[in-house]
Amino acid sequence: MFGRRKGSDAADVTEDRPAVDEPGSTAPIRSVGIDLDERRPEREPAEQPARPADDTAVTALDGPGRDAEPTGPAEPDAARPVVEPTPDAEATQAVAVTRDLTPEERERRARSGRAVDDRPDPRRPSAWRAARSAVREFGRDQCTDLAAALTYYAVLSIFPAALALLSILGLVSDPERYVDKIADVARPLVSQDTLEQIRNALENLTRSDVAGVGLVVGVVVALFSASAYVGAFGRAMNRILEVEEGRPVWKLRPAQILVTLVTVLLVAVALVILVVSGPVARSVGDVLGLEGTAVTVWNIAKWPVLALIVIALVGILYRSTPNARQKFRWLSPGAFVAIVVWLLASAAFAFYVANVSSYDRTFGSVAGAVVALLWLWLTNLALLFGAELDSELERHRQLQGGLLAEVSLQLPVRDDRTIRKRASKQEQVVAAHREVRESFLGGGQMEDRPYR
Structure with missing residues (x-):
């Protein structure tokens, strides 16, 4: 659980060390007097995954000074980020890059065996998708x-x-x-x-x-x-x-x-x-x-x-x-x-x-x-x-632009005076209906009133 200091086989029970869940904290750990080596099971050395040929990827995976001896107190295992290598990292990167390629470059990449993304670009409105939406609407x-x-x-x-x-x-x-x-x-x-x-x-x-x-x-x-x-x-x-x-x-x-x-x-x-x-x-x-x-x-x-x-x-x-x-x-x-x-x-x-x-x-x-x-x-x-x-083409453009157009289009109106008047009248009608209901209930619940 904790990294051991170099030259010591057991944890020092009198040593004050930072808590695991609070990195950088100065609160001491309560002394328990247990040898950590006795409680830690023997683990088989993990098989090293195959490293990519790219030196940049190796540096990113290994980090600086992987084989060097630590010069300070080691970080807890839980706090140390673990970088798992992605087997298809290169293919994923190629797929992301090939979205903006010309048809000639895409064909040349396909002939050479490199990955090419044939999916439609989600940033561009699909005419076929808009046509299906138009039929539905x-x-x-x-x-x-x-x-x-x-x-x-x-x-x-x-x-x-x-x-x-x-x-x-x-x-x-x-x-x-x-x-x-x-x-x-x-x-x-x-x-x-x-x-x-x-x-x-x-x-x-x-x-x-x-x-x-x-x-x-x-x-x-x-x-x-x-x-x-x-x-x-x-x-x-x-x-x-x-x-x-x-x-x-x-x-x-x-x-x-x-x-x-x-x-x-x-x-x-x-x-x-x-x-x-x-x-x-x-x-x-x-x-x-x-x-x-x-x-x-x-x-x-x-x-x-x-x-x-x-x-x-x-x-x-x-x-x-x-x-x-x-x-x-x-x-x-x-x-x-x-x-x-x-x-x-x-x-x-x-x-x-x-x-x-x-x-x-x-x-x-x-x-x-x-x-x-x-x-x-x-x-x-x-x-x-x-x-x-x-209308559906405009909806797809708005959705791809981040607008909330799932339910209704976000279009400015020429005039909204009649809309506001209608909303005000509707509120008055609802308030009048509410008064009828409350006067009928008389302060009680609906189930307490006889059916009429």
Whole structure:
């Protein structure tokens, strides 16, 4: 137990030595008069482990002066640190070093037989892990129900948005040419009689001479009605990003109307590209002497422009509708996945409707409306899944940065005034309920009261 002094075979019972559990203490040990050599069993010399070839490792294991005689009182065995050699020390060190190697260096190390760590770097977000988390959260947040609610609000917003769109288009060109396009969009959603009423209303609007304040008021009212979809999408985004809505109504509604206005303007640009761009390109080609070449070039070039408009629409919905402050990116990974999934789902659904389904026999005259509603539902599903993917990628980044994002994302909110008011009202409700319970108990326990 204790180190012996050189030249002595037994412990000096009158010697004051430091206690084992208190190194450096000056308290004496109580004299017991027992020969330590008689109590200590004979131990076989331990087999020395094989030393590494590295001189640095040998020095680290042996320490300075391993074979030298001690010059002072030896330390107790329990207080002396024991360094056990690690058989795989070199391999462990190689694994730690090879995380940051280039693919060429990793392949060269693997060919030479040296250790290479093939595990994914935990510091980098795993796209596959985030995708699995997004699928799980997609079901947990009940995104299928959210998509159905968004489809409902989309149907309510289509016709006010069409009126606002037609009013805006009337400022730059003849709006009558757009009536047929808007009617084609609305045809699957309504019956023939309703479609004729919508067409007549749009034609009357195009022939009216409303201007100035009347036009502005009409556009604002239409945008206010069309902003219902933007508000519903913002509530869905708040659930996905795990934040509460804290903006007051006087701040929230104008923001939703502004987002709706930007959305309608982008859709107007898309319609202008589809309807007006052909004749304009033909006229420009005739002036430049290119004839049909300009039309051919524009028919190819307009699709990237339309793709940019779609990217802008998705980015604005993801960034501007929730109460969370996020870094704005025109094309986030989730937005890219949402657009790709939407295109694939639309193509697959169109093929299914044209070749497999029997909607005409099942739903009769409303089959077109059912197909349009299902397509809107698939569109909203794609948008929500892209938002879930962005949310889970952000969660993995926060976890790797040391933030407590296991339960909820750590995102700053735009405004928390409504959140604080709701919390204060909830505390008042809880206090009122507590008073009812305490008055019912009358100072006793619940089991002492008769059941009523």
